[in-house]
Amino acid sequence: xxxxxxxxxxxxxxxxxxxxxxxxxxxxxxxxxxxxxxxxxxxxxxxxxxxxxxxxxxxxxxxxxxxxxxxxxxxxxxxxxxxxxxxxxxxxxxxxxxxxxxxxxxxxxxxxxxxxxxxxxxxxxxxxxxxxxxxxxxxxxxxxxxxxxxxxxxxxxxxxxxxxxxxxxxxxxxxxxxxxxxxxxxxxxxxxxxxxxxxxxxxxxxxxxxxxxxxxxxxxxxxxxxxxxxxxxxxxxxxxxxxxxxxxxxxxxxxxxxxxxxxxxxxxxxxxxxxxxxxxx
Numbered sequence: 001x002x003x004x005x006x007x008x009x010x011x012x013x014x015x016x017x018x019x020x021x022x023x024x025x026x027x028x029x030x031x032x033x034x035x036x037x038x039x040x041x042x043x044x045x046x047x048x049x050x051x052x053x054x055x056x057x058x059x060x061x062x063x064x065x066x067x068x069x070x071x072x073x074x075x076x077x078x079x080x081x082x083x084x085x086x087x088x089x090x091x092x093x094x095x096x097x098x099x100x101x102x103x104x105x106x107x108x109x110x111x112x113x114x115x116x117x118x119x120x121x122x123x124x125x126x127x128x129x130x131x132x133x134x135x136x137x138x139x140x141x142x143x144x145x146x147x148x149x150x151x152x153x154x155x156x157x158x159x160x161x162x163x164x165x166x167x168x169x170x171x172x173x174x175x176x177x178x179x180x181x182x183x184x185x186x187x188x189x190x191x192x193x194x195x196x197x198x199x200x201x202x203x204x205x206x207x208x209x210x211x212x213x214x215x216x217x218x219x220x221x222x223x224x225x226x227x228x229x230x231x232x233x234x235x236x237x238x239x240x241x242x243x244x245x246x247x248x249x250x251x252x253x254x255x256x257x258x259x260x261x262x263x264x265x266x267x268x269x270x271x272x273x274x275x276x277x278x279x280x281x
Contacts, residue, residue, distance in 0.1 A: 001046035005038050006053065013061070013084040017214045018230045020081045022066055022074055039063070040078040058092035060085050062233055069152045069229070083230045085237060104209045105129060105202075127191045132206040135168060136216075137235070140227050148239035154232035159216075161223035165203045172196045 001009070012019060012035040021028075021036040039061075042050070054060055066072070066079035073079040092098055105125050140157035141148060176193045180186050195202070207225060210216045215234075216225040 001038060001042040001050060005042075006050055009035050009038050009050070010053070013082070018081060018083045018228075020066070020079075021077045022071065022079045024071060036078065036080065036082060039082045040080050054084075055087050055090060056093075058087050058090040058096070060087040064151070064229075064233070081229060083233050085230070085233055088237065101209050101213060102126060102129060104212065105205050124191045124195065127188050128195075128202045129206065131192065132168065132203060135164070135171070136206075136210065139164075141235075148232075148235045151229070151232045151236050154227045154229050157227035157232070158219065159207075159225050160221075161203065161207060161225070164207070165200050168203060169196070169199050172199065 008031070012031045016029055016032060016035075019032045019035045019039070021033050021040075023029075023032070039047075051061060062083045062085055064081045064083070066081060069081070071079060086092070097103075102122065102125055105128070136159060139159045140146070144153075144156055146153050146156065172192050173196070175189065176196065180189045180193075207216065211218065211225065214228055215231040217228050218224065219226050
């Protein structure tokens, strides 16, 4: 891999996140086939050098054979999927905006106060984002009895916008009817309960941000989204490192509690830590 090829490959991966010469359900994107060829043909030494280059920026590259995803090979194609992921334990390069997704939801989500329209408070945005993130992951894993290590089942992980809105609404109503809890959990209760009439707006904005991030992609059914392969790989890495906060709870009704734990950094219950650790083994 020449320096020019390394730069070309890095730029393409930053833009596309995943490259392959055997895409499923879509056409090859600009520079994708050439980038996939470079990565598949490079020597082990070149691959190690490229990995070191990525690691220095808080990134890593994972390659999966399509056969392991249930994708049959085609003539003159490597059938490999090269996916850019975060490098666990390494900070991202300064030019990455790690909070862009929060700002994307906040900047495009406005609430009316009197005659004026103001930006939603960032704290409120984080509360909603956390709640919606955990439910999305619950839908992709616990709902279909899928472990994060089962990357090949990413095609089974789907969510329908209308159903997403219904379930979140039901959860917030149940939370509200249970009464305001004491302590920090009460702050989240205040935010979610006060803004429950805007749940549809929050959900739609959240799904659009997840789509922009490459975590989900819309299917042929309007309003239906499927988990992407890069997102499935991300969650497998999260499970490997036992980052229990980012994983969905076992039960749908526990989403609220886990949301508060994720935000405050409160210790997870011992049984949750044990179950998540055992599942990763």
